Amino acid sequence: MSIIQDRRTLLTGAAAATLFTPGLAFAQSGDVTPMRAAAEKGFDASVKRIQDWIALPSIAAENRDMEKGCEYMMALARDAGFQHVERIPTDGFPGVFATLDVGAKRTIGIYFMYDVKQFDPAEWSSPPLEARVVDKPGFGKVIVGRGAVNQKGPEATFLAALHAIRAAGKKPPVNIVLVCEGEEEIGSPNFRQIVTQPKVLAALKKCEGVVIPAGWQSPSNGGVSVNLGAKGVVEFELVASGAKWGKGPKTDIHSSEKARVDSPAWRLVSALATLVTPDGNTPAVDGYFEKVRPLTAREKELLAMAARQMSEADAKKAMGVDRWIDDLPWDKALERLASQPTINIEGLVSGYTGPGGKTILPGRAVAKIDTRLVPNQTKDDAVAKIRAHLDKRGFTDIELNVTGGYDPTETDESSRLIKAEIATYKKAGVPISVYPRLAGSWPGAVFTSAPVSLPAGQFGLGHGSGAHAPNEYYVIESTNPKVEGLVGATVGYIDFLYEIAAIK
Incomplete structure (x- = not known):
């Protein structure tokens, strides 16, 4: 398989439709139309980028294609415009460190993983490495494959944002530091070795914070959670x-x-x-x-607000459960999820x-x-x-x-990172729940703890589901008017970068 395939630029009619509304930061930066047009024109290439990446399954638990996965990640970074791209060895599988320096006043850190979970093809409706585009009722056109939403789809969408900015003849409004690992799905046993490399640590120290791309919009209302930490x-x-x-x-x-x-x-x-x-x-x-540590008064307040904004019925339906532990009411179930x-x-x-x-x-x-x-x-x-x-x-x-x-992570609600996330989501017109703690886990503690000591969290529009499960999917053309497809999610990352540059 070639590392980077040729790009098709024909735009399908469904891909042209997006509900994303650019924010004030865009208005201050200039005309957004060329960047949106570039994202639309690059739709087919963006889809193919996800499919080609899914076709290479780097699985740390099986020591499957890990060196190929690292090389592919490096090629993707170079292709997206990163000037410095470097393989970082560890005691386990290697990571990748890359920088995109445009001489901006501010810098943002981006976390990627290039590994995926194991899979049993017999459990899937289509082969998990073929990344087929299928119609999913109620969602639209989706890519089905291992890594589609965790994390190759959202990560490739962020890369698509960089491609769109460059294709529009512009530069990103912030410098970008990219740190990648190939061991997230086995608990990131060596990721700290990557981050504490002197050159990597020095680059991260210049960042406003670190985000991992995500595609978690709720199908019911398009809502997103801004998490102030993770277990x-x-x-x-x-x-x-x-x-x-x-x-x-x-x-x-x-x-x-x-x-x-x-x-x-x-x-x-x-x-x-x-x-x-x-x-x-x-x-x-x-x-x-x-x-x-018990929940603080502010955390309880945020959870109470989340209980009013989030759908208990949707949560139960998504997991296929009928009852919470001890038949807890919705607000207490959310408290237990965050605190226990x-x-x-x-x-x-x-x-x-x-x-x-x-x-x-x-x-x-x-x-x-x-x-x-x-x-x-x-x-x-x-x-x-x-x-x-x-x-x-x-x-x-x-x-x-x-x-x-x-370890768990915690990020200050008043940090520029969190404020930029909230501002971008608000300008996209999506409902927001500021949530004390993601019940799942990611190696953000490497960023939030010493010696890096930065805010860290998740950001992204769009939707996908089925992480670690059969028939994992990522929406590329949304028929749900409340959820962004690939183009809208791409433009969302562009706006987020401008918000990071402009936020007070």
Whole structure:
């Protein structure tokens, strides 16, 4: 596959329609018409850019095409106009550092990931690497593929904004520092190594903040959330084995032997049961809540406003759930989502799991766990507490293997970054919820903590869904008048850059 394909410039009629209204910053900067026209003319090329990127699945968990993914990311950056593009090695898979210096007074940092989650093609309606354009009822034309919304679609849309600015004969209103990694989907274990490289750190120190592109408009009202932080995460495995325990079989044996041989699988189940309350909903690890910061009065106020602005029915429908924990009302469910740490079983594997039965007593059992962290918890403290909790209860033989993770983030509501996001969204005419904390996680703590110490968050118009799941999609031509397609989302990034340049 060639790194950058030829660009088609024919504009489809549906792509020409966009509801985006440029803001005051645009009026101050000059005529927006050439940039909008360039985004429209480049629509086909922008779609192909997403499709070509999806066709190269860099999967860190499988060590699949990681060097190719890094090279492709570098080529995409060069093609978008970054003058300096550099591969940054780590103890794991490499990252990319790039700069676009236009001599502007202000600089913005952009975070990309070039890796994606694993996939099982049998679960998809179309091959996950073909990135087919299909009609999705209620949404319009969408690209279906692994990485479509997480994160290649939104990231490629940001690159499309840079292409449109250049095609219109203009320069970006701010300098741009791009930092990319290939290990986000395994918990970013080496991302700090990239960011703390002296040249990368020096460039980031000049930034107003760092954003990760997103496409999260609500299909019901086109609304977006401006998040003032995100939960941290730790991903790890707990492993019980006869070899480590000294009891039970070292390999699988016939299940009739259970009458006289211990079971590592039941051993693991017993250990897991101690980590949470009997309903499975609250961490019960010794001392786990001692550093948890309660919600502030302002955070509670923001959550109450969000409860009035956001649709509970839409949230339940999107997840396929009928009830919240303890049948909580909507406002209390939002408070719990923002404020509570979690310990979750991602996967639980032991012995035979194929068709029919296979009467064995497994010699090994594995639980894949993630724990979400809130301020003022840290990854290292959480891991230490879980290890101590298990050891105190006699589970010293249970292996705890951390695969990745990072701390939670917090960003000041009065920072230029947040104010620019809100201003851009308002001028786009979309409803806004300022939300205390994203329940999901991203490695923004690397930016918000020392030595970088910058505001960080998400920004973007458009819509997609299905991250980590089959049939992941990203809208490119929207039939929903409340949600932007690819062109509108592209222009949204352009306006955001102008807002960063102009915001007081």
